[in-house]
Amino acid sequence: MRRMTPLDAAWLTVDSRDTPMHVATLAILSKPKNASPTYLQDLVKEFQGARSFVPPWNLRIRQSPLKNVLPVVEEIHDIDMEYHVRHSALPHPGGERELGVLVSRLHAHQLDLSRPLWECHIIEGLENDRFALYTKMHHALIDGVAGVRIMQQSFSENPRERGMVPPWSKRAATQARRERVLEDAAFSPTGWAQHALASTRSKARSVAGLGKTLAHLVGASGNRENALTSPYDSPKSVLNKRVSPPRRFGTQQYDLDRLKKICKAADVSLNDVVLCICGAALRRFLLESNALPDKPLTAGIPVSVRPAGDVQVGTAISFILSTLGTDIADPVLRLKAIHASTDKAKQELQALTRKQIDAYTLMVMGPFIGSLVTGLGGRTRPVFNLTISNVPGPQKPLYFNGARMEGIFPVSLVAHGQALNITCLSYAGKLNFGFTAARDTLPHMQRLSVYTGEALDELEAILVPSGKSRSTSSTKRKAAAS
Structure with missing residues (x-):
């Protein structure tokens, strides 16, 4: 058993019918050559027949002596796999x-x-003899980077490899040694108090080193000449209202080479280009609804602080904030403003130690989590207008027992005051966008x-004039809910 961190526990605290706190991936696969007519039924039986489980797939929440305060997770080995692995089929035409x-x-x-906080849905009936795997897991147990690493370790680069087991039965090489079991005393009232006191002291020491960064953030608020974006300096918008359960999901897929050429031409990062085209899309979307704020929208950008190879349970992220330049019509000027904002934010974050980053993350996200707990989410000024994330993924094609993964798309979470999430995941030379929104708040999100x-076409035409517009030739995928 292990105790959850305060940030991981917070994702459980705010989980509700309106705001479920899970993240997911949608993988599109093509069946192996000469697959039997019962290929998918056999795959379902194989997945449901697993009897050997590894973290985080076999972890269940066990409450601490004080309800909802630093709960613990425990390993179990009796799991109802027919509940966790489900078989679905798409109606014709399966597009x-x-x-x-x-x-x-x-x-x-x-x-x-x-x-255990996960589900896997095997979806048949996708056109061109393909199928899909939709797998979701609670954000208290996993973040995007860890999820991608688990996926990579569950698949193979060898299309001929067979005998592969489901991810919940496969222990990563970096997890060959089991996590150390905490003594039962740690879960007694005395043990809990000692743990909480030690955590508080550690955080207090970290907070002492945050003065300079926080002063910069406060000084940036309302200062249009300062490239640094500060929390709560975001305008109210239609993106930041209350949400209800229905969701809407859409996807796009672009060649990474296209974006990298723009990066080189403008001397900016891939994240900057992603933010720029998202900012342009949001500007157009809100202008059409006569709902574009005068101040630029801001994005919260998750930054992984997870060591290489680490797939431990829980989240290991911090946040930087950036303008999206939605007040700027010119795409090149918008890109420059975004680059200046992200560059300044990264400098501030890199100046902090790991413990200071943890404390900073709690300071930035604490009020956001608090607003959800108290019911104020979507009723007060947002910390930032939306989350935009870019997760690096595998750059070689992956296979599962001969089935080739054609694409993988992230499906993220939304919450009161955060009705839209845009997450990108690179895979095999493509950048895959997943747009997740609250349907009732943003009915035309697609x-x-x-x-x-x-x-992207517009930015490419300006900065890479030798490369013709790819609006008709590039690979694009859309999946939108009605």
Whole structure:
């Protein structure tokens, strides 16, 4: 058993019917050559027949002596696999729209907190003889980087490899040694108090070193000449209202080479280009609704602080904040403003120690989590307007027992005051965008996914004039729920 960190526990605390706190991936696979007619039924039986489990797939929440205060997770080995592994089929014609409708519906439902916090849905009926795996897990147990690493270790680069087991039965090489079991005394009232006191002292020492960074953040608020974006300096917008359970999901896929050429031409990072085309799409989307704020929208950008190879349970992220330049019509000037903002934010974060980063993350995210707990989320000024994340993934094609993964798309979470999330995941020379939104708050969200492609065309035409617009030749995928 292990005790959850305060940030991980917070994701459990705010989990509700309106705001389920799980993240997911949608993997599109093509069946191996000469697959039998019962290939998918056999795959379901194999997945459901697993009897050997590894963390985080076999972890269940066990409450601490004080309810909802630093709960612990315990390993169990009696898991109802027919509940956790489910078989679905798409209606004809099995296109991206039908898939998007199903994924949106599956993503809207809470996980059962009395069971291990995950589900896997095997989805057949996708056109061109393909199938999909939609797998979701609670954010208290996993973040995007760890999720991608688990996925990589569960698949193979060898299309001929067979005898592979499901991810919940495969122990990563970096986890060959089991996590140390805490003594039962740690879960007594005395043990809990000692743990909490030690944690508080450690955080207090870290907070003492944050003065300079916090002063910079406060000084940046309202200062249009300062590139640093500060919390709560974001305008109110339609993105920051209350949400209800229904979800909408959309995807786009672009060649990484296209974005990298823009990066080179403008001397900016890939994240800067992603933020720029998202900013352009949001500007157009809100202008069409006559809802564009005068101040630029801001993005919270998760930054992994997870060591290489680490797939331990829990989240290991911090945040930087950036402008999205939605007040700037010129795409090149918008890109420059975003680059200045992210560059300054990264400098501030890199100046902190790991403990100071943990304390800083709690200071930035604490009020956001608190607003969800108290019911103020979506009723007060947002910390930032939306989350935009870019997770590096495998750059070689992956296979599972001969089935080739054609693409993988992230499906993230939304909350009161955060009705939209845009997450990107690179894979095999492509950058895959997943747009997750609260359907009732943003009923036409699928337009955003289309607008990012047109914004990319525009930026490319200006900065890489030798490369013609790819609006018709680039690979694009859309999956939108009605």
